Amino acid sequence: MMNKITIDIDAIKASLDNSITDPETIRQIALYSIETGDDEITRKIKNEFAFVGLYPHIMKPFNIMPEKLKK
Numbered sequence: 001m002m003n004k005i006t007i008d009i010d011a012i013k014a015s016l017d018n019s020i021t022d023p024e025t026i027r028q029i030a031l032y033s034i035e036t037g038d039d040e041i042t043r044k045i046k047n048e049f050a051f052v053g054l055y056p057h058i059m060k061p062f063n064i065m066p067e068k069l070k071k
Contacts, residue, residue, distance in 0.1 A: 003031055012044055015044050026045050
């Protein structure tokens with residue numbers, strides 16, 4: 001997972017408020033907001049999904065699958 005902003009900011013700004021639910025888009029919106037100080041764009045994130053953008057600059061995937069499954 002890279003912290004490079006690849007979303008189309010203009011397309012995001014043109015979308016409806018409280019409409020974005022894609023986790024990667026939300027993460028990138030949060031990164032963009034942190035980098036630029038633009039808090040207006042965070043209104044586009046659906047309220048129920050706002051937690052996805054917490055600490056986007058330090059998030060990384062974890063493998064939580066056990067090495068051996070119990071039988």
